[in-house]
Amino acid sequence: MKREHISKQYDEELSELREKLLEMGGKVELMINDSIKVLIERDSDLAGNIVAFDHEINRLEMTIDEKCLGILARRQPTAKDLRFITLALKIVTDLERIGDQCRNIARKARELNSEPILTPYVDLPFMTTCAAKMVKEALDAFVSADVELAMKVCNEDNIVDDLNEKVQLKLLEVMTANSSAISGGMKINYIAKCIERIADHATNVAEMVIFMVKGKDIRHTTTH
Amino acid sequence: MKREHISKQYDEELSELREKLLEMGGKVELMINDSIKVLIERDSDLAGNIVAFDHEINRLEMTIDEKCLGILARRQPTAKDLRFITLALKIVTDLERIGDQCRNIARKARELNSEPILTPYVDLPFMTTCAAKMVKEALDAFVSADVELAMKVCNEDNIVDDLNEKVQLKLLEVMTANSSAISGGMKINYIAKCIERIADHATNVAEMVIFMVKGKDIRHTTTH
Numbered sequence: 001m002k003r004e005h006i007s008k009q010y011d012e013e014l015s016e017l018r019e020k021l022l023e024m025g026g027k028v029e030l031m032i033n034d035s036i037k038v039l040i041e042r043d044s045d046l047a048g049n050i051v052a053f054d055h056e057i058n059r060l061e062m063t064i065d066e067k068c069l070g071i072l073a074r075r076q077p078t079a080k081d082l083r084f085i086t087l088a089l090k091i092v093t094d095l096e097r098i099g100d101q102c103r104n105i106a107r108k109a110r111e112l113n114s115e116p117i118l119t120p121y122v123d124l125p126f127m128t129t130c131a132a133k134m135v136k137e138a139l140d141a142f143v144s145a146d147v148e149l150a151m152k153v154c155n156e157d158n159i160v161d162d163l164n165e166k167v168q169l170k171l172l173e174v175m176t177a178n179s180s181a182i183s184g185g186m187k188i189n190y191i192a193k194c195i196e197r198i199a200d201h202a203t204n205v206a207e208m209v210i211f212m213v214k215g216k217d218i219r220h221t222t223t224h
Numbered sequence: 225m226k227r228e229h230i231s232k233q234y235d236e237e238l239s240e241l242r243e244k245l246l247e248m249g250g251k252v253e254l255m256i257n258d259s260i261k262v263l264i265e266r267d268s269d270l271a272g273n274i275v276a277f278d279h280e281i282n283r284l285e286m287t288i289d290e291k292c293l294g295i296l297a298r299r300q301p302t303a304k305d306l307r308f309i310t311l312a313l314k315i316v317t318d319l320e321r322i323g324d325q326c327r328n329i330a331r332k333a334r335e336l337n338s339e340p341i342l343t344p345y346v347d348l349p350f351m352t353t354c355a356a357k358m359v360k361e362a363l364d365a366f367v368s369a370d371v372e373l374a375m376k377v378c379n380e381d382n383i384v385d386d387l388n389e390k391v392q393l394k395l396l397e398v399m400t401a402n403s404s405a406i407s408g409g410m411k412i413n414y415i416a417k418c419i420e421r422i423a424d425h426a427t428n429v430a431e432m433v434i435f436m437v438k439g440k441d442i443r444h445t446t447t448h
Contacts, residue, residue: 076300176403
């Protein structure tokens with residue numbers, strides 16, 4: 001009975017960890033969409049919210065880190081659980097850095113909003129939607145150990161890379177034709193790069209999920 | 225006696241982990257310096273070496289990950305060791321991503337080498353030296369739990385950010401004066417951003433070291 005009790009508590013801790021990760025992922029997703037709104041809807045007030053959001057993300061990172069460490073220290077998980085927890089530790093860092101990118105986007109967008117629009121935003125909104133979707137899917141793939149979904153995310157990264165390429169070419173064209181658009185163009189270029197990095201983080205998470213599910217099983221390690 | 229034997233083996237595993245991390249750090253440092261040489265010395269052949277180097281870095285990442293998982297599964301470390309190993313898992317990801325940045329720099333530099341030089345490289349070499357130094361220091365701070373050195377790295381990040389700002393302004397000036405320099409300028413801007421990201425990774429490592437040393441001690445977590 002006591003053993004069952006401990007096992008139930010352990011399961012609860014693991015599912016709590018899963019929930020916290022999804023909560024953090026949901027917040028990060030919102031943040032991505034909000035950060036691009038600062039630019040597209042020229043809503044500079046929203047930039048302040050994003051900074052506040054980022055603090056919350058940082059706190060969640062620390063909470064999840066501590067949860068993982070707590071489980072490792074007290075439950076001494078092996079095999080699948082161990083791999084899940086160690087990946088959670090890595091993934092939470094990716095999520096936190098996506099938050100940093102959103103803050104960078106919001107900050108740069110606010111700068112752009114104080115200038116007249118000289119360069120088109122081209123595919124930035126679509127790029128952002130793709131990146132946000134990738135983050136959600138990568139995290140879903142992680143909590144449900146879904147390799148197929150993880151592989152989908154890796155493929156979607158190519159779409160974002162292509163869009164980024166398109167944005168670069170368009171900016172080059174606009175900047176070459178009109179030198180007063182160069183300063184703004186560099187800022188949009190910066191934002192596109194941030195979005196591309198968000199997609200990269202999602203891809204990194206997805207790759208780790210594939211490794212988690214298909215990788216070498218820790219149970220087969222010989223003990224000394 | 226048997227216990228002592230196990231403890232000795234455990235210590236050896238931990239010091240092996242430290243050594244592997246330093247080995248990876250050393251390789252990454254070389255890679256950073258080589259990647260900028262592709263640009264500054266217009267040595268496109270070197271770019272091929274960097275791609276090969278990157279494969280080695282990826283292999284080292286997997287080796288270290290497996291070492292960490294092995295220790296967690298077999299030794300069930302607590303307290304300081306647990307924090308060290310979980311941070312090693314995070315840090316190795318940063319090192320691997322620095323390797324990715326080097327590959328990006330080398331690839332873009334090779335593109336630039338096939339064009340005439342129209343934009344100055346400004347402070348790029350110095351920025352690179354700073355970033356490589358930060359990576360070395362951050363890793364040294366990690367293996368020796370040196371908070372002071374970690375804080376130094378965080379401060380050095382400001383220097384790299386300032387240099388990047390200077391590069392941006394110079395590029396803007398050159399590109400505005402000469403529209404045929406825009407394409408090359410965007411590429412140099414991309415490389416500067418990669419170097420800045422390398423410095424960011426080093427700073428992330430340093431911040432984690434500070435947290436590792438000063439953070440809440442896992443030993444004080446109550447057991448259920």
